[in-house]
Amino acid sequence: MISANAVIPGSYDYLQVFLSVVIAISASYAALELAGQVTAAGGWARSVWLTGGAVAMGIGIWSMHFTGMLAFHLPVPVGYDWPTVLLSLLAAIISSVFALYVASRQKMGLVRALTCGAILGAGIAGVHYIGMAAMRLGAVCRFNPLLVTLSLGLAIAFSVFAFLLTFDLREETKGTPLRKIASAAVMGAAISGMHYTGMASVSFIPSTATPHISHTVSVSVLDSAGISTVTLIVLGVAILTSAVNRRFAAQALELQTLNEELERRVTERTRQHTAVNEELRKEILERQRANASLLEAQADLAHVTRALAMGELVAAIAHEVNQPLTAIVTYGSFCLRQLAGEAPNLQKLQEVIGEIVNDGTRASAVISRIRALLMKGTPERVELDINEIIQETVILMRHEVNRNRISLRTDLAPDLPRILGDSVQLQQVLINLITNSIDAMRTIADRPRELLIRSGKNPDGVLIQVRDSGRGLDPEQADRIFAPFFTTKPQGIGMGLSISRSIIESHGGRLWAEPGPNGALVQFTLPTNGTNVS
Amino acid sequence: MTQPASIVFVVDDDPSVRRAIKVLLESIGLAVELFGSAKEFLLGRPADRPGCLVLDIRLPGVSGLDFQRQLAEAKINIPIIFISAHGDVPMTVRAMKAGAIEFLTKPFRDQDLLDAVQVALERDRARRQREAEIATLRERFESLSPREREVVTMVVSGMLNKQTAAEIGTTENTVKVHRSRAMEKMQAQSLADLVKMIERLKMPPQAP
Numbered sequence: 001m002i003s004a005n006a007v008i009p010g011s012y013d014y015l016q017v018f019l020s021v022v023i024a025i026s027a028s029y030a031a032l033e034l035a036g037q038v039t040a041a042g043g044w045a046r047s048v049w050l051t052g053g054a055v056a057m058g059i060g061i062w063s064m065h066f067t068g069m070l071a072f073h074l075p076v077p078v079g080y081d082w083p084t085v086l087l088s089l090l091a092a093i094i095s096s097v098f099a100l101y102v103a104s105r106q107k108m109g110l111v112r113a114l115t116c117g118a119i120l121g122a123g124i125a126g127v128h129y130i131g132m133a134a135m136r137l138g139a140v141c142r143f144n145p146l147l148v149t150l151s152l153g154l155a156i157a158f159s160v161f162a163f164l165l166t167f168d169l170r171e172e173t174k175g176t177p178l179r180k181i182a183s184a185a186v187m188g189a190a191i192s193g194m195h196y197t198g199m200a201s202v203s204f205i206p207s208t209a210t211p212h213i214s215h216t217v218s219v220s221v222l223d224s225a226g227i228s229t230v231t232l233i234v235l236g237v238a239i240l241t242s243a244v245n246r247r248f249a250a251q252a253l254e255l256q257t258l259n260e261e262l263e264r265r266v267t268e269r270t271r272q273h274t275a276v277n278e279e280l281r282k283e284i285l286e287r288q289r290a291n292a293s294l295l296e297a298q299a300d301l302a303h304v305t306r307a308l309a310m311g312e313l314v315a316a317i318a319h320e321v322n323q324p325l326t327a328i329v330t331y332g333s334f335c336l337r338q339l340a341g342e343a344p345n346l347q348k349l350q351e352v353i354g355e356i357v358n359d360g361t362r363a364s365a366v367i368s369r370i371r372a373l374l375m376k377g378t379p380e381r382v383e384l385d386i387n388e389i390i391q392e393t394v395i396l397m398r399h400e401v402n403r404n405r406i407s408l409r410t411d412l413a414p415d416l417p418r419i420l421g422d423s424v425q426l427q428q429v430l431i432n433l434i435t436n437s438i439d440a441m442r443t444i445a446d447r448p449r450e451l452l453i454r455s456g457k458n459p460d461g462v463l464i465q466v467r468d469s470g471r472g473l474d475p476e477q478a479d480r481i482f483a484p485f486f487t488t489k490p491q492g493i494g495m496g497l498s499i500s501r502s503i504i505e506s507h508g509g510r511l512w513a514e515p516g517p518n519g520a521l522v523q524f525t526l527p528t529n530g531t532n533v534s
Numbered sequence: 535m536t537q538p539a540s541i542v543f544v545v546d547d548d549p550s551v552r553r554a555i556k557v558l559l560e561s562i563g564l565a566v567e568l569f570g571s572a573k574e575f576l577l578g579r580p581a582d583r584p585g586c587l588v589l590d591i592r593l594p595g596v597s598g599l600d601f602q603r604q605l606a607e608a609k610i611n612i613p614i615i616f617i618s619a620h621g622d623v624p625m626t627v628r629a630m631k632a633g634a635i636e637f638l639t640k641p642f643r644d645q646d647l648l649d650a651v652q653v654a655l656e657r658d659r660a661r662r663q664r665e666a667e668i669a670t671l672r673e674r675f676e677s678l679s680p681r682e683r684e685v686v687t688m689v690v691s692g693m694l695n696k697q698t699a700a701e702i703g704t705t706e707n708t709v710k711v712h713r714s715r716a717m718e719k720m721q722a723q724s725l726a727d728l729v730k731m732i733e734r735l736k737m738p739p740q741a742p
Binding site: 315318319322323324325326327328329330331333334337338348352355358359362 | 548550551553554555557558561592617619620640641642643644647
C-alpha cells in the first residue's frame with residue numbers, strides 16, 4: 001500500500017466549494033428568516049416553526065459541511081459511514097433547534113450571546129468533525145491542534161456573531177431584505193471559513209489498516225449534487241414559507257392596524273355620541289330643574305299675591321271698620337262728658353246715641369259686605385257631579401300638595417246623585433278646606449302627611465269629607481273656627497271657613513268639623529238634585 | 535291785640551267721624567267747620583281765621599300728607615293734627631317733621647284730641663300775634679325817610695354818630711337829628727329797643 005508517513009495530497013473541487021458556500025449563505029439566510037418567524041409566532045405555531053426551521057437549517061448546516069467535505073478530493077477512494085453521517089445530521093438539527101430557540105428569546109445580552117455562541121459553535125464544530133469521522137478511507141487523520149482550535153474558535157465567534165445579528169434582524173420592521181442578504185452572506189462566509197479551516201487542520205496519512213467499512217457508502221458526484229439540490233430546495237421552501245408567512249403576517253398586521261383604526265374610530269364616535277347624549281341628558285335635567293323652580297316660583301308668587309291681597313283686605317277691613325269705631329268712641333266720650341257735667345243735654349245725648357247705633361250697624365254692614373265680596377258674585381245653580389269638582393280641585397291643588405310632601409288620596413263613590421250648585425263656589429270651599437289641611441300639616445314631621453278626600457251617599461244627599469293628619473282641632477275650637485275673623489294661622493284673616501260655611505248653607509247643606517288630636521275632619525253635605533236647594 | 539275767635543277745621547272723608555269730632559269739640563265751646571276733602575277745605579275755608587286743622591291721612595284725591603306739603607308751599611301756616619286709621623311709623627315721622635302738632639291713631643282718646651287742639655290753637659294764636667307785631671314794625675320802618683333808614687341801619691350795626699356822619703358826609707348833629715326822629719317814628723324807648731326791633735324785622739316771618 002502507500003507509504004506510511006507521506007501526507008496524501010488533496011485537492012478541492014471548486015464547483016462544490018462554491019456550492020457549499022451557497023448552501024452556507026442560504027442556510028444563514030434561512031436561519032435569519034426563521035428566527036424572525038419563531039419569534040413572531042406563539043403557541044403551537046411556534047413549536048412548528050421551531051421544529052421545521054431547525055430541520056431545514058440543520059439540513060442546511062450539515063449539507064454545507066458534507067458538500068464541503070465532498071469538495072475535498074483525495075486520490076484514494078473515500079467511503080462514508082452512514083450512521084455517523086446521520087449522527088452529524090442529527091447534531092446539526094439539534095444545534096439548529098438550540099440556535100433558533102436562543103435567537104427567538106426575548107432578551108439577548110452579550111453574556112448570553114457568548115454562552116450560547118460557545119455551545120452552538122461547539123455543536124457546529126461537532127457536526128464538522130463528526131462528519132469527518134464518517135470518512136472511511138485507507139488513511140489516518142492527523143489533526144493540526146492549532147488549526148482545530150482556530151476552527152473551533154471561528155465556529156464559536158461565528159455563532160456569537162450570528163446570534164447578535166439574528167437577534168437584531170429578526171424583527172419584521174428592521175432590516176431590509178438587502179441587509180438580511182448581506183448578513184447572510186457574511187454568516188455564510190464565516191461558516192465556510194470555519195469549515196475550510198477545519199478541513200485544513202486535517203491531513204491524511206496513508207495507513208495499511210483496513211478501514212471499517214461495514215456501513216460505508218460511497219458518494220458520487222451525482223449524489224453530492226443531489227444532496228446540494230435537496231438541501232437548497234429544503235432551504236428554499238423554508239425561506240419561501242417564511243416569506244409567505246411574513247407576507248400574511250404583514251397583511252394580518254395591516255388588517256389588524258385597520259381593525260384597530262376602525263375600532264378606534266368607532267370608539268371615538270361612540271365617545272362623541274355618549275358625550276352628546278350626556279349633554280342632552282344634562283340639558284333635559286337642567287330644563288326639568290328650571291321647570292320645577294318655575295312652578296315653585298309661581299306657587300311662591302301665588303302665595304305672596306294671596307298674602308298681599310290678604311294684607312290689603314285686612315287693611316281695608318281695618319279702615320272700613322275703624323271709621324265707625326272712631327265715631328262711636330268719640331260719641332261715647334262726648335256722652336260720658338255730658339253725663340259727668342252738671343246739666344247734661346239729654347236731647348243732644350239722645351241724638352248722639354242714635355249716631356252710635358247707626359255707626360255700630362254700619363260696622364257690621366262692612367263685615368257683611370266683605371263676606372259678600374269674598375263670595376264673588378251671585379251664585380248660579382246647575383246640575384253638577386260633585387266627584388268631577390273634587391277631581392278638578394285636586395288637580396288645581398296638586399302642586400301645592402306635592403310641594404309640602406303630602407300624600408293626597410281620593411276615595412270617591414261612583415254613581416253619586418247629581419247636585420244643584422255653583423261649581424266655582426263649591427270649588428272655592430274645597431280649595432279652602434284643602435288649603436287649611438295643608439297649612440295644618442306644614443309643621444308635622446313625626447307622622448306621614450296624609451290628606452284623604454272622600455265622597456259618598458248620605459241621608460241628606462251627598463257627604464264630602466276632607467281628613468288630614470295635621471295639628472288637629474280642640475273640641476272647643478271645632479265650632480269657633482267657623483266664626484268670622486277666628487283664625488289659628490299666623491297669617492290668616494279668619495274668613496275662609498266662615499265663607500265656606502255660608503256657601504254650603506246657601507246650597508242647602510251643612511259644613512262642620514270633627515275635633516281630634518291627630519288631624520282634623522271637616523265635612524259637608526249637599527242635597528241632591530231637586531231637594532232642599534235654596 | 536284782639537283776634538277773632540278760633541275755629542277748628544275738620545277734614546275727613548267719613549261723615550260719621552266728622553260729625554262725632556264736631557260734637558266733641560263743640561261740647562267744649564269751640565267753633566268747628568267740617569270738610570270731606572282737601573279740595574272742599576280750600577274752596578270753603580273762610581278768609582284767614584285763627585284756628586287749626588284736624589286732618590285725616592286717607593282722603594279722596596290728595597292725601598293728608600300731600601295736603602300738608604301743599605299748604606306749606608302756599609304759605610298757609612295753619613297748625614295740623616293728623617288722625618289716621620292706620621298710621622305707621624314712617625308716616626308719623628314724615629308728618630311730625632313737616633311740623634304737625636300731633637298724630638293720632640283712630641280711634642283716639644277724646645282728651646288726646648282736645649289737648650292737641652288746644653296746643654294747636656295756642657300756637658296759631660301766638661304766631662298770629664308775632665306776625666301782627668312784625669307787620670306793625672315793618673309799617674313803622676316803611677314810614678322812615680331814606681336818610682333816616684340809612685342812619686338807623688348804621689347806628690344799629692354799632693357805629694358811633696361821628697362815624698355815621700363821616701360815612702354819609704354830614705355833621706354829627708345832623709345824624710343825631712335823623713336818629714331821634716327815626717326812634718320817634720319807630721316808637722323805640724331806647725337804642726337797645728331799636729336794635730331789637732330791627733333784629734325782629736330781619737327774622738324770617740314763619741320762625742317761632
